[in-house]
Amino acid sequence: MKLSSFRYIVPEAFRSMRRNAFTTFAAVATVMITLFLCAIFWLLGQNLDANAAAVESSVELAVYLEKDVPAARVAELREQLLGLEGVASLTFIGKEEALERMNEKFGSLYYVLGDANPLMDGFSLFAEAPEHIAPLAEQIAALPDVQMVRGNDGTVESLFAFTSALRKADFALMCLLGLAAVVLISMSIRITVFTRQKEVMVMKWLGSSNWFIRWPFVLEGVFIGVLGAVMAAAACFYIYSAVGKYLLQNDLTFILFLNVRQVWLPVALFMLGTGVIMGCLGSALSLRRFLNV
Amino acid sequence: MLIQAFNLCKRYENDITALDDITLSINRGEFVFLTGQSGAGKSTLIRLFFREELPSSGYLLISGRNVARLSGRERVNLRRNIGMVFQDFRLLERGTVFDNVAFAMKAVERPWVEIKRKVPEIVKRVGLAGRERELVTRLSGGEQQRVAVARATVNNPLILFADEPTGDLDPDTSRDLMRLFAEINAAGTTIVMATHDRDTVNEMQRRVIALQNGRVISDTMGGWTL
Numbered sequence: 001m002k003l004s005s006f007r008y009i010v011p012e013a014f015r016s017m018r019r020n021a022f023t024t025f026a027a028v029a030t031v032m033i034t035l036f037l038c039a040i041f042w043l044l045g046q047n048l049d050a051n052a053a054a055v056e057s058s059v060e061l062a063v064y065l066e067k068d069v070p071a072a073r074v075a076e077l078r079e080q081l082l083g084l085e086g087v088a089s090l091t092f093i094g095k096e097e098a099l100e101r102m103n104e105k106f107g108s109l110y111y112v113l114g115d116a117n118p119l120m121d122g123f124s125l126f127a128e129a130p131e132h133i134a135p136l137a138e139q140i141a142a143l144p145d146v147q148m149v150r151g152n153d154g155t156v157e158s159l160f161a162f163t164s165a166l167r168k169a170d171f172a173l174m175c176l177l178g179l180a181a182v183v184l185i186s187m188s189i190r191i192t193v194f195t196r197q198k199e200v201m202v203m204k205w206l207g208s209s210n211w212f213i214r215w216p217f218v219l220e221g222v223f224i225g226v227l228g229a230v231m232a233a234a235a236c237f238y239i240y241s242a243v244g245k246y247l248l249q250n251d252l253t254f255i256l257f258l259n260v261r262q263v264w265l266p267v268a269l270f271m272l273g274t275g276v277i278m279g280c281l282g283s284a285l286s287l288r289r290f291l292n293v
Numbered sequence: 294m295l296i297q298a299f300n301l302c303k304r305y306e307n308d309i310t311a312l313d314d315i316t317l318s319i320n321r322g323e324f325v326f327l328t329g330q331s332g333a334g335k336s337t338l339i340r341l342f343f344r345e346e347l348p349s350s351g352y353l354l355i356s357g358r359n360v361a362r363l364s365g366r367e368r369v370n371l372r373r374n375i376g377m378v379f380q381d382f383r384l385l386e387r388g389t390v391f392d393n394v395a396f397a398m399k400a401v402e403r404p405w406v407e408i409k410r411k412v413p414e415i416v417k418r419v420g421l422a423g424r425e426r427e428l429v430t431r432l433s434g435g436e437q438q439r440v441a442v443a444r445a446t447v448n449n450p451l452i453l454f455a456d457e458p459t460g461d462l463d464p465d466t467s468r469d470l471m472r473l474f475a476e477i478n479a480a481g482t483t484i485v486m487a488t489h490d491r492d493t494v495n496e497m498q499r500r501v502i503a504l505q506n507g508r509v510i511s512d513t514m515g516g517w518t519l
Contacts, residue, residue: 001402005402008399198383199396202396205372205375205377206373206377206396206401206448207370207373207400209369210365212402
């Protein structure tokens with residue numbers, strides 16, 4: 001088949017889509033919903049992963065002291081902590097400063113707490129590397145006058161377990177919805193094949209090559225897939241950006257939210273690729289069974 | 294020899310024998326009528342000629358090639374050298390005269406420049422000059438058949454098969470169409486036409502192969518022989 005023949009083939013594919021507007025619309029909508037949901041799940045998983053990784057790579061420990069530890073003992077503890085292996089730096093945070101920080105992060109707590117300050121004095125400790133965190137936490141917790149030590153205990157594992165489950169759910173959903181999309185694309189093309197049966201017959205008599213006859217149907221499937229993918233990508237990134245803006249405006253910056261520029265390319269390529277594959281599969285299904293050329 | 298058939302038989306699953314031991318040959322440039330009553334086997338023979346169906350036994354050679362053994366590409370090439378005209382025209386109803394004729398050139402992947410140049414020429418040749426933009430559904434039966442002839446001949450086929458092309462036309466229109474066929478034949482295209490129109494055959498005075506119950510009962514020059 002000649003490459004220049006696409007001049008006739010491409011418009012024919014668009015004409016078919018226009019003639020069967022309703023089934024084309026249904027197929028495009030199914031592809032769009034499938035890819036949109038998959039991409040949302042994917043982005044959610046990526047953000048959870050990023051948050052888990054941020055927690056995992058954290059080298060900070062919060063050391064809380066018992067109530068009313070005398071200043072001399074605090075100084076002694078400070079020396080003890082600095083003497084431990086793997087400690088990079090240590091900052092004392094008095095309970096007033098801790099309350100101030102909390103007010104900054106979550107808004108004023110005056111209406112809840114009044115003049116009371118239930119917080120404790122403590123240290124903010126930075127380790128030299130993440131692998132020092134667990135042994136340091138264990139050693140510090142055993143020291144007298146230390147009430148508790150907080151690090152990334154268990155959070156990372158739970159986050160990773162959650163994202164792994166999310167990925168599995170995403171895959172199952174994609175398989176189910178993807179199957180529905182492929183069936184709908186194939187139905188849309190089957191209708192086109194039936195409406196164009198007479199034309200196909202005449203083309204055969206006239207000496208069209210098999211691929212010249214098949215290409216418009218293949219392209220129709222691919223166009224449906226691409227159109228669904230582009231619409232899904234547009235909707236997905238619009239919503240993703242809106243969520244990012246909302247988090248920023250509402251000062252929820254303690255949640256690590258990946259910038260759209262960091263994530264758009266692989267997600268968009270995935271959507272486009274999957275759209276094209278679904279389109280091709282839908283076409284192949286119809287052509288193999290219903291277009292005998 | 295352009296077409297050679299040796300002991301051609303066509304039997305269908307329900308034990309109906311449509312063609313029985315047909316042996317004939319047609320030279321390049323001939324104008325041949327296949328005549329006979331309905332069910333005599335004319336249309337089946339035409340379908341075998343353009344390889345819409347395969348013979349149950351026997352051989353059919355076109356330009357020396359056994360049509361039953363053609364590869365996909367060879368089949369495409371065979372059909373590119375054949376034009377087909379049907380009783381019911383089989384035009385694209387939503388298209389104009391231009392669309393229908395251009396469709397034949399697009400189907401064999403001719404360049405657009407050539408299509409734009411050649412379609413008006415062929416439309417003029419079949420007597421429809423200036424009517425390229427008209428929808429075919431607005432044309433009379435005779436005019437629609439002219440469009441079908443234009444479509445069948447625009448790619449300069451070696452052979453033109455016509456299956457009852459005058460079946461739905463009035464006598465005057467049939468006569469015009471036969472004049473057109475004679476012109477096409479004079480330009481070098483071999484024409485094989487199935488018909489049961491006695492007047493047309495008698496007027497043309499060409500080679501007549503008569504079929505009855507799937508067998509050739511006569512092969513003569515001149516008029517109707519049944």
